Amino acid sequence: xxxxxxxxxxxxxxxxxxxxxACAECFTEDGTVLDEGRTYSGRAEIRGWRDxxxxxxxxxxxxxxxxxxxxxxxRLAVHVVGDFPGGEARLxxxxxxxxxxxxxxxxx
Numbered sequence: 001x002x003x004x005x006x007x008x009x010x011x012x013x014x015x016x017x018x019x020x021x022a023c024a025e026c027f028t029e030d031g032t033v034l035d036e037g038r039t040y041s042g043r044a045e046i047r048g049w050r051d052x053x054x055x056x057x058x059x060x061x062x063x064x065x066x067x068x069x070x071x072x073x074x075r076l077a078v079h080v081v082g083d084f085p086g087g088e089a090r091l092x093x094x095x096x097x098x099x100x101x102x103x104x105x106x107x108x
Contacts, residue, residue: 002066004074007102008095016061020050027102034106057084064090072097 007026014022024047027033033040033049040049059082067075076093096104 002068002074004066004076005097005100007097007100008074008076011102011105012061012063015050018050020047023047023050027105028098031102032104034104036107057082059084072103 011023011026014020014026024043027043027046030042031046033046035049035053040046059080061078061080063076064079065077069075074095074097076095078091078093080089080091081087092108094104094106094108095102
């Protein structure tokens with residue numbers, strides 16, 4: 001498995017701990033998240049996405065694969081299990097990095 005940059009590891013740990021502020025701080029000021037067809041722009045919206053969009057569900061996630069696409073682009077295969085509708089999902093997290101932070105995250 002490919003080693004991921006520190007900011008991705010930090011984001012995943014903050015997400016697992018449900019620390020929405022720490023998650024948002026992993027992004028550039030104008031960073032974006034695309035999740036379920038909706039785009040969240042900037043740290044405040046990203047924090048709101050974590051607080052409200054994901055907030056009601058309890059889940060665990062396991063990274064099952066990592067791929068380095070380029071110097072600033074990584075894809076992670078993530079298996080999520082929880083009390084959300086369907087109870088289980090296999091997702092791809094596509095990260096784009098800039099200046100040591102996450103510039104964009106697309107959840108596919």
